[in-house]
Amino acid sequence: MGDIFPRGRVSVAGASTFGVGEMPGHSTIEMAGKAVQLALADAQIGLPEVDGLFIALPDDLFAGLSLAQYLGLHPRFTDNNRAGGASFMSHLVTACMMLDAGYLDCAVIAYGANQRSSGGKLSTPARPDRWDAPYNPMYPLSFYALAAARHMHQYGTTREELASVAVAARLWANTNPEAFAKGPLTIEDVVNSRLMSSPIRARDCCLVTDGAAAMVLTRTDRAKDGPQPLVPVLGAAAATWYNSVTQADDITVTAAAESGPRAMAMAGLTPGEIDTVQLYDAFTINTILFLEDLGFCAKGEGGKFVASGAISPGGSLPVNTNGGGLSCCHPGMYGMFAMVEAVRQMRGEAANQIAGAQTALAHGNGGTLSAQATVIFGNAETV
Amino acid sequence: MSGPGTEWDAALAEGRFLLQRPVGGGKAVFPPRAFAPGTGAELEWFETSGLGTVYSATWIQRKPPEPPYNVVLVDLAEGVRMMGRVEDVTPETLQIGMAVKARIIGGEVPMIVFDPVEQADG
Numbered sequence: 001m002g003d004i005f006p007r008g009r010v011s012v013a014g015a016s017t018f019g020v021g022e023m024p025g026h027s028t029i030e031m032a033g034k035a036v037q038l039a040l041a042d043a044q045i046g047l048p049e050v051d052g053l054f055i056a057l058p059d060d061l062f063a064g065l066s067l068a069q070y071l072g073l074h075p076r077f078t079d080n081n082r083a084g085g086a087s088f089m090s091h092l093v094t095a096c097m098m099l100d101a102g103y104l105d106c107a108v109i110a111y112g113a114n115q116r117s118s119g120g121k122l123s124t125p126a127r128p129d130r131w132d133a134p135y136n137p138m139y140p141l142s143f144y145a146l147a148a149a150r151h152m153h154q155y156g157t158t159r160e161e162l163a164s165v166a167v168a169a170r171l172w173a174n175t176n177p178e179a180f181a182k183g184p185l186t187i188e189d190v191v192n193s194r195l196m197s198s199p200i201r202a203r204d205c206c207l208v209t210d211g212a213a214a215m216v217l218t219r220t221d222r223a224k225d226g227p228q229p230l231v232p233v234l235g236a237a238a239a240t241w242y243n244s245v246t247q248a249d250d251i252t253v254t255a256a257a258e259s260g261p262r263a264m265a266m267a268g269l270t271p272g273e274i275d276t277v278q279l280y281d282a283f284t285i286n287t288i289l290f291l292e293d294l295g296f297c298a299k300g301e302g303g304k305f306v307a308s309g310a311i312s313p314g315g316s317l318p319v320n321t322n323g324g325g326l327s328c329c330h331p332g333m334y335g336m337f338a339m340v341e342a343v344r345q346m347r348g349e350a351a352n353q354i355a356g357a358q359t360a361l362a363h364g365n366g367g368t369l370s371a372q373a374t375v376i377f378g379n380a381e382t383v
Numbered sequence: 384m385s386g387p388g389t390e391w392d393a394a395l396a397e398g399r400f401l402l403q404r405p406v407g408g409g410k411a412v413f414p415p416r417a418f419a420p421g422t423g424a425e426l427e428w429f430e431t432s433g434l435g436t437v438y439s440a441t442w443i444q445r446k447p448p449e450p451p452y453n454v455v456l457v458d459l460a461e462g463v464r465m466m467g468r469v470e471d472v473t474p475e476t477l478q479i480g481m482a483v484k485a486r487i488i489g490g491e492v493p494m495i496v497f498d499p500v501e502q503a504d505g
Contacts, residue, residue, distance in 0.1 A: 129414075130388070131413075131414045131465065131466065132466040134494045135467060135468050136443070136452070136454070137441075137443070137454045137466065142441050142443060142454050145441040146439040146440070146456055147439070149439045149440055149441055149479065150438065150439040150479065153439070194444075195442075195444050196443075196444060197441045197442070197443045197454075198441050198442040198444075198451075198474070199441075200441075246456060246464060246465065246466050251438070251439060251456070
């Protein structure tokens with residue numbers, strides 16, 4: 001049996017970010033709570049109308065319970081699904097099915113983190129499993145380094161091609177007022193930055209920032225009458241193949257090769273019909289792997305594709321138009337920020353708006369290239 | 384009765400590096416399971432040859448003068464992959480595709496490392 005998804009029957013009624021960059025003096029739940037308030041105001045929906053809560057926080061295994069308490073709600077359903085940076089796309093899958101079934105009427109998805117202000121450390125309990133731990137890999141960096149090293153060996157991907165991902169992200173960030181890292185960045189800057197776990201260098205790594213984001217979802221018949229341009233969810237799929245990427249059959253192929261085609265089939269779209277892509281670029285290799293796996297270029301051709309300028313401002317496939325995790329923000333689990341940027345593109349209000357964009361793909365990654373989830377948004381023309 | 388992870392630990396403490404395989408034949412299994420992943424088939428232990436090839440490798444940098452250390456993925460000849468470390472190599476000599484052989488080191492908590500294997504030409 002194939003996937004069944006209520007294409008276009010659920011829409012994003014409200015979306016927000018809060019405290020992107022630095023927001024000292026806030027706990028993670030305070031950050032997430034503020035984002036929820038802003039997203040509800042954006043949707044012009046009152047707090048008491050929310051009946052479904054979806055959240056993952058870096059430092060709270062029971063985040064859904066905490067959010068119900070913080071908001072003062074008795075939700076019909078609460079979900080702490082924890083698939084790293086792909087959690088929020090997975091939340092959206094569940095929320096869409098429940099909204100369409102009538103179990104929920106108004107769902108909120110939220111994230112908040114004070115990763116920068118709390119000392120710059122990843123404040124999560126995630127760590128290597130007992131089979132990997134004895135060798136002291138940097139977690140999660142070395143796991144991505146092993147994928148990058150193999151990609152370079154297997155396909156001839158170069159150090160400079162990896163660096164071009166960081167340079168493209170910075171070019172987008174430079175014209176986004178919300179982005180945290182701005183200023184010139186060259187290929188040479190990246191390839192000469194400090195080596196961390198070869199071949200990954202400091203400038204191949206995402207930022208460490210604070211930030212919160214939230215989205216409000218309702219059925220489309222209601223969202224149509226809302227104050228914001230309609231952003232229907234056209235497809236959404238989550239795929240998990242393992243936890244440690246050590247156990248991948250081929251470390252250069254991620255479960256995005258499953259989640260992407262499934263989400264696109266639900267949407268009735270092909271990669272060539274996606275106008276902009278927002279993906280989780282924890283490291284420069286991620287962008288290359290996911291563009292290949294999602295079908296925007298052939299496996300092994302990702303390095304050449306990104307180095308061609310295709311993903312940069314003015315290129316044929318605008319990728320991470322906010323600057324991504326590499327240059328806009330990265331508060332630990334980036335998934336929400338990819339989705340909010342996709343929503344802004346569909347509304348026509350993004351800082352780097354792509355003229356005429358009608359479809360946007362948001363892709364989340366969790367663990368060590370482990371959990372993958374893909375969401376496709378459209379605008380009023382697509383339903 | 385112990386779980387498979389504990390049984391594996393006990394064998395390693397006795398100097399044996401074990402893998403599992405389905406009783407009726409099939410793909411080798413690591414890390415240890417209570418049953419074959421994907422099929423649920425019954426498993427039996429067997430001792431690996433320890434021979435493998437490096438599938439990928441990274442060098443983790445430390446503050447000088449501490450030298451970098453490597454972390455590798457090794458494909459064992461029996462068809463399973465594991466994380467490991469190759470001893471007595473440098474960033475210049477450690478290569479993806481090179482042949483290695485497992486060795487058990489350590490005292491109270493033994494672990495597996497890999498040594499390069501000289502391969503005959505031809």
